[in-house]
Amino acid sequence: MKTRHVPLLFSFVCAISGLSLNKPSLPLSTETVTQFGNPTWIENIAVRSNGDLLITELLPKPILYAVIDPASSAPEVRLLHDFSAEEVPVEGLTGIAEISHDVFVLVGGSAATLSFYAWSVNFTSTHRPLVRKVADLKHVKLPNGVATLPGSSSSVLIADSLGGLAWHLDIRTGKSVVAVQAPEMAFPPNETDPSRRVGINGIKVHKGLLYFSNSNSRSIYKVKIGKHGICDPSAGVRLVGRLPDGVSFLDDFAVRDGGRRPTIFATTSSDNRLWALALGKRPVVVAGEQDKLTLAGVTAAAFGRGLRDKDVLYAVTSGGVGKPVNGSLTEGGKVAKIDLSAFWL
Ligand SMILES: *[C@@H]1O[C@H](CO)[C@@H](O)[C@H](O)[C@H]1NC(C)=O
Ligand SMILES: *[C@@H]1O[C@H](CO)[C@@H](O)[C@H](O)[C@H]1NC(C)=O
Ligand SMILES: *[C@@H]1O[C@H](CO)[C@@H](O)[C@H](O)[C@H]1NC(C)=O
Numbered sequence: 001m002k003t004r005h006v007p008l009l010f011s012f013v014c015a016i017s018g019l020s021l022n023k024p025s026l027p028l029s030t031e032t033v034t035q036f037g038n039p040t041w042i043e044n045i046a047v048r049s050n051g052d053l054l055i056t057e058l059l060p061k062p063i064l065y066a067v068i069d070p071a072s073s074a075p076e077v078r079l080l081h082d083f084s085a086e087e088v089p090v091e092g093l094t095g096i097a098e099i100s101h102d103v104f105v106l107v108g109g110s111a112a113t114l115s116f117y118a119w120s121v122n123f124t125s126t127h128r129p130l131v132r133k134v135a136d137l138k139h140v141k142l143p144n145g146v147a148t149l150p151g152s153s154s155s156v157l158i159a160d161s162l163g164g165l166a167w168h169l170d171i172r173t174g175k176s177v178v179a180v181q182a183p184e185m186a187f188p189p190n191e192t193d194p195s196r197r198v199g200i201n202g203i204k205v206h207k208g209l210l211y212f213s214n215s216n217s218r219s220i221y222k223v224k225i226g227k228h229g230i231c232d233p234s235a236g237v238r239l240v241g242r243l244p245d246g247v248s249f250l251d252d253f254a255v256r257d258g259g260r261r262p263t264i265f266a267t268t269s270s271d272n273r274l275w276a277l278a279l280g281k282r283p284v285v286v287a288g289e290q291d292k293l294t295l296a297g298v299t300a301a302a303f304g305r306g307l308r309d310k311d312v313l314y315a316v317t318s319g320g321v322g323k324p325v326n327g328s329l330t331e332g333g334k335v336a337k338i339d340l341s342a343f344w345l
Contacts, residue, residue: 024342027287030294033070034077035334041318042333044252044300046096046104051306054104055316055335056093062108064093067335071309081131089113095146100153105171107143107158116143120171135174140167145252147203149229157229159200159212166203168229180210180223180231187216202252206262211255218243218250220264220277240264241277252300254313263345265313267298270323274298274315276345287338293331296320311341
């Protein structure tokens with residue numbers, strides 16, 4: 001008699017402890033950190049070691065902003081640099097990543113004249129950051145995500161969404177060489193939808209592996225890279241995960257350490273949702289809804305680096321201007337935060 005009650009009691013205890021562990025129901029709630037006017041397409045995000053966020057604007061203007069103390073109740077937004085005042089044509093900014101302590105590299109330019117550039121933004125010397133053009137990206141067809149290369153203070157990797165490859169840029173010489181080129185970084189040549197003619201998009205280096213997203217195939221891949229960020233040609237590209245067919249796009253992503261199976265938090269732009277995926281796990285929606293403005297046009301995400309926000313994911317959005325919610329609804333791009341301290345895939 002007694003033993004027959006054990007499974008019942010066990011499941012009851014599990015239910016209770018499930019509650020007390022606060023296993024969150026999905027999608028998780030989001031909170032707006034700051035929001036810009038409509039239309040504003042925020043494209044990418046990097047986080048300073050002091051916890052401030054750096055965010056790049058794709059349209060209507062090529063502006064770099066900082067969000068000071070994003071975990072506080074009243075974060076301050078500061079315009080750091082308007083690149084439309086540069087002597088070269090700049091319409092929008094895309095990727096940004098830290099290259100060495102408090103020095104960041106960002107990319108942008110003009111899709112109309114097909115001219116793209118990289119700049120360094122140096123916070124180490126003065127109160128105002130020092131902005132310097134470091135390269136003409138002559139061979140890059142469409143620079144998108146930028147990745148920090150641990151162990152190098154002078155180079156970054158740059159995803160080329162149209163070229164279907166990753167470049168290695170040395171900011172001392174301004175020269176780019178091909179770091180990795182693989183079929184998994186391209187889109188099919190017969191792709192006719194211009195919004196889907198995007199291959200490799202986001203890139204991050206994590207524990208000696210280059211993780212990258214392919215927007216067209218809604219997939220995350222990884223490939224081993226050498227010390228200098230150049231791919232060993234014999235290293236194979238491996239699929240980490242793919243979002244379901246119904247998802248139209250996979251944009252940039254953030255990596256959270258998880259031993260041998262880090263979790264990827266993938267943004268989806270026109271799908272308006274944040275997904276989590278990991279090798280061997282089924283992808284799940286973490287936040288946002290397809291027909292809501294919650295994460296409308298979510299373009300990129302990064303974890304906090306402050307004392308209070310290491311489990312907080314900051315996501316940036318376009319407000320849905322690329323593909324309005326329900327066909328007609330947009331809002332100003334924003335920075336939203338999602339507390340992931342209780343979320344594990
Ligand atoms: C950043 O500024 C500091 C101080 O002026 C300088 O020593 C350093 O070389 C700069 N770094 C880069 C990458 O420009
Ligand atoms: C492109 O070609 C592939 C392989 O032939 C085919 O499966 C796919 O449907 C085509 N896509 C488009 C957009 O025509
Ligand atoms: C979009 O339409 C659906 C279905 O009518 C509705 O539930 C949803 O709230 C709408 N979204 C917004 C942002 O109004």
